[in-house]
Amino acid sequence: MKQILTIVAAFIACNLCAQESLIETDKTIRKGVLSNGMTYYIRHNNQTKGVAEFYIAQKVGSILEEPRQRGLAHFLEHMAFNGTRHFPGDSIQPGIVKWCESVGIKFGTNLNAYTSVDQTVYNISAVPVGREGVIDSCLLILHDWSHDLLLTDREIDKERGVIEEEWRSRRTGMAMQRLAEQSMPVIYAGTKYADCMPIGNMDIVRNFPYKDLRDYYHRWYRPDLQAIIVIGDIDEDQIEAKIKALFSPIPMPKNPAPRIYYPVGDNQRMIVYTATDKEQPTVNFTLYMKRDITPKEQRNTLRNYADDYKTSILRMAINDRLEELTRAANTPFISASVRDGNFFMSTTKDVFELSGVFKEGKVAEGIRMLVGEVERTRANGITEQELKRGKAEMLSYAESGYNDRDNRRNGDFVEACVENFLEAAPIIAPEKELEIVRQLDATVTLADINALAKEIITNKNQVVTLFGPEKDSFTMPSKSTIEKTILKAQTERYAPYVEKELSDRLIDTLPTPGSIVSERSYKYGYTELTLSNGMHVYVRPTDFEADEVNLKLFSMGGKSHYPDEDMPNLTYLMSGATIGGVGQYDNLTLEKMLAGKTASVSPFIDDETEGMKGSSNVKDIQTLLELIHLYFTQPRKDPEAFRNLMEQQDEFLTNSHVNPMIAYNDTLHKVAYATDRLESMNKKLLKKVSYDRIMQIYKERFANAADFKLILTGNIDLERLRPLLCLYMATLPANDTFEQVGTHGAKLIDGEKIHIFTKEQTTPSAITTIVIKGKMEYNNRNDLLMDAIGQLLRIVYTDKVREEKGGVYDVQVSGSLQHHPYDEAMLRIAFQTDPQKYKELIPIIYEQLHKMADEGPTQEDLDKVKTYELKVYNQVQRMNNYWEYVVYNDLFNGIDVDTNFRSIVESMTSEEIRNTLRQLLNQKNCIEVTMTQKPNTR
Numbered sequence: 001m002k003q004i005l006t007i008v009a010a011f012i013a014c015n016l017c018a019q020e021s022l023i024e025t026d027k028t029i030r031k032g033v034l035s036n037g038m039t040y041y042i043r044h045n046n047q048t049k050g051v052a053e054f055y056i057a058q059k060v061g062s063i064l065e066e067p068r069q070r071g072l073a074h075f076l077e078h079m080a081f082n083g084t085r086h087f088p089g090d091s092i093q094p095g096i097v098k099w100c101e102s103v104g105i106k107f108g109t110n111l112n113a114y115t116s117v118d119q120t121v122y123n124i125s126a127v128p129v130g131r132e133g134v135i136d137s138c139l140l141i142l143h144d145w146s147h148d149l150l151l152t153d154r155e156i157d158k159e160r161g162v163i164e165e166e167w168r169s170r171r172t173g174m175a176m177q178r179l180a181e182q183s184m185p186v187i188y189a190g191t192k193y194a195d196c197m198p199i200g201n202m203d204i205v206r207n208f209p210y211k212d213l214r215d216y217y218h219r220w221y222r223p224d225l226q227a228i229i230v231i232g233d234i235d236e237d238q239i240e241a242k243i244k245a246l247f248s249p250i251p252m253p254k255n256p257a258p259r260i261y262y263p264v265g266d267n268q269r270m271i272v273y274t275a276t277d278k279e280q281p282t283v284n285f286t287l288y289m290k291r292d293i294t295p296k297e298q299r300n301t302l303r304n305y306a307d308d309y310k311t312s313i314l315r316m317a318i319n320d321r322l323e324e325l326t327r328a329a330n331t332p333f334i335s336a337s338v339r340d341g342n343f344f345m346s347t348t349k350d351v352f353e354l355s356g357v358f359k360e361g362k363v364a365e366g367i368r369m370l371v372g373e374v375e376r377t378r379a380n381g382i383t384e385q386e387l388k389r390g391k392a393e394m395l396s397y398a399e400s401g402y403n404d405r406d407n408r409r410n411g412d413f414v415e416a417c418v419e420n421f422l423e424a425a426p427i428i429a430p431e432k433e434l435e436i437v438r439q440l441d442a443t444v445t446l447a448d449i450n451a452l453a454k455e456i457i458t459n460k461n462q463v464v465t466l467f468g469p470e471k472d473s474f475t476m477p478s479k480s481t482i483e484k485t486i487l488k489a490q491t492e493r494y495a496p497y498v499e500k501e502l503s504d505r506l507i508d509t510l511p512t513p514g515s516i517v518s519e520r521s522y523k524y525g526y527t528e529l530t531l532s533n534g535m536h537v538y539v540r541p542t543d544f545e546a547d548e549v550n551l552k553l554f555s556m557g558g559k560s561h562y563p564d565e566d567m568p569n570l571t572y573l574m575s576g577a578t579i580g581g582v583g584q585y586d587n588l589t590l591e592k593m594l595a596g597k598t599a600s601v602s603p604f605i606d607d608e609t610e611g612m613k614g615s616s617n618v619k620d621i622q623t624l625l626e627l628i629h630l631y632f633t634q635p636r637k638d639p640e641a642f643r644n645l646m647e648q649q650d651e652f653l654t655n656s657h658v659n660p661m662i663a664y665n666d667t668l669h670k671v672a673y674a675t676d677r678l679e680s681m682n683k684k685l686l687k688k689v690s691y692d693r694i695m696q697i698y699k700e701r702f703a704n705a706a707d708f709k710l711i712l713t714g715n716i717d718l719e720r721l722r723p724l725l726c727l728y729m730a731t732l733p734a735n736d737t738f739e740q741v742g743t744h745g746a747k748l749i750d751g752e753k754i755h756i757f758t759k760e761q762t763t764p765s766a767i768t769t770i771v772i773k774g775k776m777e778y779n780n781r782n783d784l785l786m787d788a789i790g791q792l793l794r795i796v797y798t799d800k801v802r803e804e805k806g807g808v809y810d811v812q813v814s815g816s817l818q819h820h821p822y823d824e825a826m827l828r829i830a831f832q833t834d835p836q837k838y839k840e841l842i843p844i845i846y847e848q849l850h851k852m853a854d855e856g857p858t859q860e861d862l863d864k865v866k867t868y869e870l871k872v873y874n875q876v877q878r879m880n881n882y883w884e885y886v887v888y889n890d891l892f893n894g895i896d897v898d899t900n901f902r903s904i905v906e907s908m909t910s911e912e913i914r915n916t917l918r919q920l921l922n923q924k925n926c927i928e929v930t931m932t933q934k935p936n937t938r
Contacts, residue, residue, distance in 0.1 A: 667929060704736075748824075
């Protein structure tokens, strides 16, 4: 007996030792630390040739601000683009934005940054490193961000207005942002997190002394808190030598301030915060169950990985149960879910979090049901079926990562390096991760998951927030009532969860296969196959991704075949037609049956087409085609599920009008289109929605497979695909009805019109949209010219309206050209600003617009756009979705967007841009709609 106990003890000790073992770091990533404490990561990756990513990650954020500095961590991030030692932006040397855009690195898209509570990260992405000197310049930018910002008085003052407009844009129509911010002094009482939102205090942003910003910069931007990350088509040895030479001389400050990670304490009594807002449309409940975080030194262990693995399985099981309750009749839920991770803004406390959006009259019932279902899981555990599905999902994810190990994109490596530096997350090679997951798949038991549930689901250390609409008809429960409701739900007894057995077959009776009647080579490397039912299939096998197959099925027609009277039904066409699932399976059962499979299909019916979008891995392409077959032939009608959908929508629409953006979009559409076809849904229109009519329209749209074209792109074995096409696609129903785009739709009005209206807003704001349209022949050149006009105007407006005036955070500009149902060009310009400023800014918008139409763009700006377009063109050549886009345009619009792309872009001239824009403006079709604040509410 003694010998047996010794063996058991040794086995337990060995198992514990293994769990504490460190996970081996991916050896393909070169990591080092310079003498001054700065960390660097380098990895060669030629998945996208000639391109690399340059990042600097910093362990600093708004939590480190002094009270007088609130908002300056984020302000400093903005200033990093407004003058550095080597890129001052003066008459001699260009600034960072100007230089980057000259080599095809677009500001906002490839050149950006973010600031959060505990971290600040800057990126220069999709860098064309084949150009002479680009690598050195990008490293020099990272160097300047680290140590050499100029922070001049003039540039600081110019940026104050930009920051305030960013603050405004985040608060307009976003009551949840305000409510969450208001809750922080309560849920984080007594900690630095009580006041740490990165956007900061606008009184401070408007008025802070320059020294306060410089103090923050010199105190916290320093080598020991920074990491340089360079990933892409680069020479690792060369980059490492350059990093050592350029960054090692950056000095560490004497007596550096300690980098404190501020703790969040525990609470014996439940903390409850409630609040309402006039613009809040829904009742939002969150229950946080706090616990200590895993220390950073333990995050790279097998034990921690195993804990995350088990937590993911538990979370998936509970979310499936909550989804089932959300879809039940008379549910109090609009939505409900759980997550596991950081406690809201803090990175020093973890939580198991329950979230629900409840119907207004069922708040107490919603709390009881949500908390009760989670307590049911804690008390009784999950089932063997749930464990099996969870394991299948985790294994599928790891297998996909392994299969695509040689096709990982630069961003995948960057994300791993950033998380490793900032959060001490392990950098795991795909082959090692698959090995670990297979081991866990074989060893993790139901008892393991259920023990974890009892550990992280608790009735102690709890924090609750409940937000709702501010109106007479809604009564917010008292804090004591909320607490009692939760605690009572956590002490009730619950029967174990029971679920029905699942079938292992999506289609019980397989159809008799059809055939392939012809096969020929098509353009762009595709093969065209014509099936016996008349469907045309276009297939391009590629090696761009080892484990990816993309699918697009489409036919002309869409909503354009239905009159305005059908718009209520068309609004809920897809959600209604698919709410019941397919075949004999409801949606939740279908999702469970697909656990562990990487195959998804989403039917769509838009204005001009109907079809399906989907993707799968190589293994599950049969499942992908089975799903198409079912969605095409067997949409499942479920009156109870549809009734529940309508009840949820009715609840949501109760307060949707309080969001000022709903009022703005409705007014914009009414003015621009002079029709109610685009009117936002409301309760009156909701009553006109018919489930029978929805199912009728859906079936009409998918009645004739011969009118559809199917595009498949990816790692496809044609020999394996052919019989699957015969079985699942050639057997779809077909008839002799072929369609083009219909005549029903919303058309922009002719002529010029200006409409200004007021709307009471919690955050005063003016929003302006300008829409200019005109006739223009649809061809590839004009399409590219309209897109270029949009990019060129955005460059100008960023300079004139954002940087010079400080009047906006962003001016959105897009130029487009459509072919169906008629050839038409459209230019859309939109911005948001202070109500006191919009009258000053609108003339600048038109002034610069007409200046470009009179003089054309500067050659410098045109070269930026051309360089960017050619860079992107080179990058997308090895992307499956690009070639799907190319062949779709060929089949739907009848143009070749690929073959002459380079020659069209290279030959674009300022004069051609000028003439195209002038042609558009001369037709004098311009709509301008502004929503501003009521004067007496400011």
